[in-house]
Amino acid sequence: MWEPLHYEFMRNALMAGVLVSVACGVVGTLVVVNRIVFVSGGIAHAAFGGIGLALYTGLPLSLGAGIFSVGASLIMGAVSLRNRHRTDTVIGVIWAVGMAVGVILVDLSPGYHVDLMSYLFGSILAVSKSDLWFMLPLDLLIVLTVLFFFREFLAISYDEEFARVRGIPVNALYMTLFCMIGFSVVMIIRIVGLILVIALLSIPPYIAEKFTSSLGTMMVLSTLFGILFTILGLWISFNFNVTSGAAIILVAGVAFFLSLAFDRVGGSNLTPET
Amino acid sequence: MSKLPPAIEIEDLWFSFDKTPILKEVGFVLDQGSFMAILGPNGGGKTTLLRLILGILKPDKGTIRVLGLKPEEARNSLGYVPQNTDINLSFPISVFDLVLTGRLSRSRVGRRYTSDDKEKVNTILEKMGMFEYRHFPVGQLSGGQRQRIFIARALATEPSILFLDEPTASVDPEFEVGLYEFLEELNREVTIVVITHDVGVISRYVKSVACVNRTLVFHGGGKITEEMIDMAYHCPVDLVAHGIPHRVLPEHEE
Numbered sequence: 001m002w003e004p005l006h007y008e009f010m011r012n013a014l015m016a017g018v019l020v021s022v023a024c025g026v027v028g029t030l031v032v033v034n035r036i037v038f039v040s041g042g043i044a045h046a047a048f049g050g051i052g053l054a055l056y057t058g059l060p061l062s063l064g065a066g067i068f069s070v071g072a073s074l075i076m077g078a079v080s081l082r083n084r085h086r087t088d089t090v091i092g093v094i095w096a097v098g099m100a101v102g103v104i105l106v107d108l109s110p111g112y113h114v115d116l117m118s119y120l121f122g123s124i125l126a127v128s129k130s131d132l133w134f135m136l137p138l139d140l141l142i143v144l145t146v147l148f149f150f151r152e153f154l155a156i157s158y159d160e161e162f163a164r165v166r167g168i169p170v171n172a173l174y175m176t177l178f179c180m181i182g183f184s185v186v187m188i189i190r191i192v193g194l195i196l197v198i199a200l201l202s203i204p205p206y207i208a209e210k211f212t213s214s215l216g217t218m219m220v221l222s223t224l225f226g227i228l229f230t231i232l233g234l235w236i237s238f239n240f241n242v243t244s245g246a247a248i249i250l251v252a253g254v255a256f257f258l259s260l261a262f263d264r265v266g267g268s269n270l271t272p273e274t
Numbered sequence: 275m276s277k278l279p280p281a282i283e284i285e286d287l288w289f290s291f292d293k294t295p296i297l298k299e300v301g302f303v304l305d306q307g308s309f310m311a312i313l314g315p316n317g318g319g320k321t322t323l324l325r326l327i328l329g330i331l332k333p334d335k336g337t338i339r340v341l342g343l344k345p346e347e348a349r350n351s352l353g354y355v356p357q358n359t360d361i362n363l364s365f366p367i368s369v370f371d372l373v374l375t376g377r378l379s380r381s382r383v384g385r386r387y388t389s390d391d392k393e394k395v396n397t398i399l400e401k402m403g404m405f406e407y408r409h410f411p412v413g414q415l416s417g418g419q420r421q422r423i424f425i426a427r428a429l430a431t432e433p434s435i436l437f438l439d440e441p442t443a444s445v446d447p448e449f450e451v452g453l454y455e456f457l458e459e460l461n462r463e464v465t466i467v468v469i470t471h472d473v474g475v476i477s478r479y480v481k482s483v484a485c486v487n488r489t490l491v492f493h494g495g496g497k498i499t500e501e502m503i504d505m506a507y508h509c510p511v512d513l514v515a516h517g518i519p520h521r522v523l524p525e526h527e528e
Binding site: 033148149151152154155157158159161162163164165166167168169209212213214215217218 | 328329330346349350352354356361362364365366367368371372374375376378379380381383384386387409410411412413427431
């Protein structure tokens with residue numbers, strides 16, 4: 001069981017899994033309760049445009065993906081604040097256009113790009129020390145921001161209109177949330193690839209939600225679920241020699257369906273204190 | 275003693291949505307300490323008027339003054355109970371945490387709740403008879419209980435004016451009477467504005483009435499007249515005044 005830990009790339013992979021699970025747990029919880037899972041998928045796919053741009057211009061791939069995913073986040077944030085009812089259309093357009101830009105830029109770049117697959121399906125086993133040093137500050141930034149504005153995020157997520165009447169800067173906080181989604185997406189792409197981002201953002205919080213009536217606990221629980229899924233997925237990937245990103249998502253998927261089945265069998269029975 | 279500014283002062287207010295006129299030529303002055311009912315048919319513009327007063331919407335034309343200020347400046351003194359309390363039923367939030375969000379405001383963004391905030395919330399929850407439920411998930415409460423929690427959240431903002439949008443839409447009649455008695459008590463300190471299309475029960479508690487149906491007719495006195503109701507509805511209604519039901523207007527002809 002512990003044999004994989006003899007390899008440095010395995011230790012790096014586990015560290016990356018933990019760091020990404022923290023971002024997924026915190027941001028994913030906000031994504032799920034705000035019902036913007038689809039937006040996050042759009043951001044992840046638009047990031048492919050950034051990967052194309054990076055290949056074409058010779059920038060680091062993570063930087064290219066970062067620019068596009070934060071850019072797409074800000075556009076989607078602005079659109080969903082301004083025109084709620086057409087948000088899904090705009091998400092779809094940005095989703096597709098981002099990918100198209102990526103494909104064309106890759107075509108225009110000289111050489112053959114093996115690396116691309118790793119951005120579609122992730123390459124947690126190729127995470128280097130420097131990748132970890134890139135993820136750590138992003139993680140810290142996300143956690144500190146959410147800690148500082150936790151009450152306000154709770155208020156706008158539950159009842160945006162009431163938050164507005166209270167004078168809470170709803171728009172600024174939403175844009176902050178979208179920026180954090182952008183940051184998380186860049187990190188998650190490294191682990192499970194852009195195609196599977198939605199799963200890692202939404203499955204852990206969805207399961208965690210069933211066990212708690214507190215947003216903070218939901219964040220902690222979904223972080224723990226994320227870590228569990230990553231470790232199990234890595235173990236399966238190592239022992240059966242299958243793609244790590246897909247293995248992690250399959251573990252999460254099995255947990256998701258088990259939680260649905262659990263729902264059927266017995267729900268929670270709460271009674272007030274007396 | 276200097277005269278208090280009116281609770282609400284509206285002058286020649288016009289508002290339309292996508293070129294469909296919703297409100298026109300609306301104007302009235304509501305004194306502080308009043309208990310006003312806003313009556314009118316569905317789609318007549320009641321909720322829109324409320325959203326304008328709260329500063330969520332901006333008028334096309336005309337002025338709104340709340341406590342002598344622009345709506346967005348008066349926000350900290352306004353409590354608001356929305357019509358739908360069944361939004362987000364699966365949201366992971368406890369009764370206590372929800373009511374606590376009423377303590378948030380622009381001037382304290384990013385600051386922690388104080389023990390004073392928590393004490394106030396506990397006091398309000400006790401007043402609303404919901405203290406035992408404070409650790410309960412909001413989504414598992416009944417409609418009436420949720421209504422109480424949303425009123426508690428509005429009270430936690432310590433408002434000078436409390437707005438309630440159809441507070442009795444989804445609750446049992448027993449709760450309805452209890453609610454209005456509670457509001458009558460509260461009205462000693464707080465100006466109250468209630469949107470309703472239920473003319474009956476409310477008539478014995480209110481001090482003034484506004485009938486909204488595109489235009490607005492304001493009645494300072496507490497009496498609901500036949501003419502007002504007719505104007506507000508353009509259709510017959512059952513009027514239950516002072517506990518004695520009697521039909522005021524004839525039914526529609528088939």
